[in-house]
Amino acid sequence: MTSGKHTARLVAAALLGVVRWTAPAETIELPSVRDNTLYEDALGGLSNGAGEHFFVGTTGGGGIRRGLLRFDLAPIPEDARITGAVIHLHLSRTPLAGTPVRFHRALADWGEGDSNAGDRSGGGAPAKPGDATWLHTFHDAQFWAAAGGDFATPASGTFTANGVGFYPWTATPGMLDDLQVWVNDPSVNFGWCMTGDEEEVSANRFDTRENIVPSNRPRLTVEYVVPPPCPADLNGDGRVDLADVSAFQNGFGISEGATPDQGDTDGDGDVDLLDYRLLASALGSTCP
Ligand SMILES: [Ca+2]
Ligand SMILES: [Ca+2]
Ligand SMILES: [Ca+2]
Structure with a gap:
């Protein structure tokens, strides 16, 4: 191998976070600790903090829905190197197959109050104190900088939903970067804001941590190594x-x-x- 190729391989390995310390990789499974939906609404009056579902995409009535999802990474040591992750979601209703689901790093903290839209969760419920809404990070006194939520673009990862079922989505390098940032500095772990197709009818309904079926709730498996x-x-x-x-x-x-x-x-x-x-x-x- 030429030294140029050798150097290129080293740089690539460093960028990918490839490590081969003698310590074996650890794997941990984490439940969602917070999830909610941003319902497009000029008054910022809708949420579903305690409901059994969250939504990503656009409803038949043209309203945009964005999902919020956060995992607590505190069980992972702060100096760990994240080497892999899989996010597990259950999609329980969809208007059509083949719609995108994007994960963006959320840039502000947000809340989950007691609102519960029940069976009609696509329309949302009146927001309760502490709920995230289209305008609020925490209803009704704290606000996003931008209506619809503050999140990084472009997305850290994009996947395709193809109908009802379980989705084990392998985290992209961008999502692994998000996890690494959050492990190193838990104060900026606001989770992901999930967006879908905001032009076409596409509102995918995913199950939340409050879902009555435990196996349908969001979870994240993370693989990491701890340096000597x-x-x-x-x-x-x-x-x-x-x-x-x-x-x-x-x-x-x-x-x-x-x-x-x-x-x-x-x-x-x-x-x-x-x-x-x-x-x-x-x-x-x-x-x-
Ligand atoms: Ca070395
Ligand atoms: Ca929730
Ligand atoms: Ca020594």
Whole structure:
């Protein structure tokens, strides 16, 4: 492999978050902790915080619906590297197959009050205190910067709904980025705002965490690895010093299967100058 290709592979691996630390990947399953629907409404008076469904798309009457969905990632260590995720949703009613469902990173906190639209949930119910609405993050005193919710564009991931059923959607790289940001800084985890086709009749009805059937409720499985506590301390004596540099020199050039004690400080399986950069930046420090 030429050094140019080698470097390109390293950069690609870093971008993809590919890691091969000796610690095995952990998998955790998390339930939705909050979900709601933004019902297009100039008065911001509709919500469905406690209802059994949320909506994404456009109703037969032309009203836009956007879903809000949040998972609490606190069980995952803040220094974990997210390596994969699957979001599990149950679609329980749809006007047609083949509609897009987009996940956007929500940019403001939002609430879930006691409103419950029951069987007529497509139309929403009068918003209750603390509910998210088309205008409010928390009804009736706190507002989105923009009507219809504050969320990042373009979407982090787009999928296609093809009729009623269970959807295990494998998180896209953009969604893994969202999860990584939220794990590193829980204060900005406002979950995803989900949008659909806002031009055609397309309102997909998904089941919420309040759904009477537990297996229909949204959940997220996340795979992650936790880095060794002090990756530059190659010999494990609690300090990063010249003895570690010496160990690195011995391992330098290993192209695959390297372990941390051989100098693979970044966990990608080889021992190269990227590992030395991490070692050099920690030189002289003691481990926590
Ligand atoms: Ca809810
Ligand atoms: Ca050491
Ligand atoms: Ca390496």
